[in-house]
Amino acid sequence: MKNKNTPTLRLVLGDQLNYNHSWFETIDNTITYVMMEVRTETDYATHHIQKVVGFFAAMRQFADWLQLKNHKVLYIKINDSNNLQSFESNLNTIIKQENIAHFEYQLPDEYRLDCVLKNFSSSLSISSEVFDTEHFFSTRNELGAFFEGKKTFVMESFYRTMRKKHDILMEGNNPITGQWNYDSDNRKKLPKGHLATTPLLFSSDVALIEEEISKTTIQTIGKIEAKNFIWPINRDQSLELLQFFIAECLPLFGSYQDAMSPGQWSLYHSRLSFSLNTKMISPLEVINEAIRAWQNHPERIEYNQLEGFVRQIIGWREYMRGIYWLKMPEYAKLNFFNHKEKLPDWFWTGKTKMNCLKDTITQSLEYAYAHHIQRLMVTGNFALLAGIDPDEVDQWYLGIYIDAIDWVEITNTRGMSQFADGGIVGTKPYVSSAAYVDKMSHYCGSCFYNKAKKTGEKACPFNSLYWNFYDKHKDKLSQNPRIGMMYNVWNKMKPDDKTVLLEQADYYLKNINSL
Structure with missing residues (x-):
């Protein structure tokens, strides 16, 4: 635990952009927040250029927001001359230069980074502490405890437990409609000639970031319109996309969530996963907004549309995270069919x-x-x-x-x-x-x-x-x-x-x- 006047360094990762985290409620000039763009994160896979730019842009917007709130922030950009291109090296340098006496970080969502930061913390001569990201409905180990002793891990069972635990669409211990799952109503093909709603696209100028990446040897795939970046890169844009989804897409989301049509890349999907996975918005507020819209306009949003969306967020998303923390690192090596071919x-x-x-x-x-x-x-x-x-x-x-x-x-x-x-x-x-x-x-x-x-x-x-x-x-x-x-x-x-x-x-x- 940190003492009141202990110089403290807090690391914020690129997928921990939680504007509502309790860390940021109090201004404390003994605390320095550090964020960094490093090659260890850009190079573990060949990423889409929009993915690298999107993360950097969202991180920079978050750092700017922290500074506007009068928090002390150190931000290391990808091409900064002092960037040693790994979390450990950069952190060690900052701890030494800033006379840091205490280090804190939030639980990473990736096993790889969890190991990196655990090992780093244990190597320090100063104290350290880890905090929850305050984002998910379940803890890392909750699914493992729920299925302990079971041979199979049925998502539906976990989904129902999450609904009960968080009192979502419930009446006591029962679902409000008497039925848990409306998946059978959500498998319709798009009618011929049907044009889905035009997706909300943003037009942020991220050309500077794209130019910085182009000056490195970072390998990327895909295309980008850097002066008209379409993805949300801050909380305000993420909330705008949420409201667009609820108003324009949710009324038909469930029915056509499995449909595919040439040239219609977005259909009635929310496209909120980038905002959610970077934590710019929370799964609870997403679900609450959707439920509120259904309650206010049941004639416009049928229940099966809502339940299908809620199930993706509180069901599949939490379930997959629970499986990840239960089965890693062995999970990353599983190859049941012993498949060996290369991608075309x-x-x-x-x-x-x-x-x-x-x-x-x-x-x-x-x-x-x-x-x-x-x-x-x-x-x-x-x-x-x-x-x-x-x-x-x-x-x-x-x-x-x-x-x-x-x-x-x-x-x-x-x-x-x-x-x-x-x-x-x-x-x-x-x-x-x-x-x-x-x-x-x-x-x-x-x-x-x-x-x-x-x-x-x-x-x-x-x-x-x-x-x-x-x-x-x-x-x-x-x-x-x-x-x-x-x-x-x-x-x-x-x-x-x-x-x-x-x-x-x-x-x-x-x-x-x-x-």
Whole structure:
């Protein structure tokens, strides 16, 4: 614990931009806040340029806000001559130069940084203390305690417990409508010709930051309009985006949250994940605002729209974080299917003849964003069917999406999407043929490939790769009760039909960069 007049250094990480944290309630001239842009954070993956710029811009805005509040702030920019490019080196220098007697930091959300700061604190000759980020609904260890002794970790159970604990949409111990989950109402395809609301985009000028990054050797992917940066970079913009979502998108969010349509990259999704994951806004205020809007306008916002959104925030988001802290660091090495292939080259360019993948990847490169079904059932689905090494898939998702931070990316990618955890997060692999993509999107009608063909010229690659996946992994999957029906279908196929399908898949896999 710090004494009243002890010179104290407080570290604020780039995803700890919590304007309402109790740290900032009191002005104390013995406390110095330090924030830093370092190569250890830009270089652990090849990030989208919008992601690097977005984090730096949001960090700088936060530092400016702290200074306006009369807090003492040290901010180290990426190209500053005194930047030693790691947290430990910079902190050691500051502690020495400023005669710091006490060090404090908030719990990092990444296992990697948790280890770095634990080791750093233990190496210090001065006292140190760690604080909660005051952001999440659950603690790091709450999910592990909840499922202790259980073989499976069912998200729905944890979701219901979070609802009860925080009294969200509850009447005593029961959900206010008598029903917990409205997922079955939230799987509609976008009607043909339907144009979703035009997304709210910001136009911040971040050209200076982009120019600074260009002077380094930092490797990035994707595009940016640096004079018209579209993502929120402070709390005011984040709240504006929240209000836009509630007014314009929430009334149809649930119904079309799994829908996909060419050229409509945002649809009715909130795009609040970057603001949430950097903590510029809190999950509680997001949920409260959505519930308030539903209470005030039930005729405009049906309950299934609201519940689907609430479940993503208090259900999946908290659940994935709990799994992360329960299973790391081993989780990052899991590879249930022993997949070893490399990502196709076109994952970095979008230049493929498969319409769904072309649209999703091109969109991701342009906006640093794709919604959850595009990530799960287009890029993720293909990567799993193609036997891509989950390490490769992890790095791609972690780099390309502006909202991707290790704790939420790896559980969704290696777990939910790639089934590399063998069923910790999902009870079955999320794979599909062209039929599902066509059911939930408008991609297939204008595609080079024929969604209905399994083999032969222009047969959709998803169709043969789908059956090849089940055939290849029957030893591991055939006893899974959720997919037994697929093996019944496969086993009833004529041997010649199976052979042709597997040969088609083999041809596509050998020529994957030409698809």
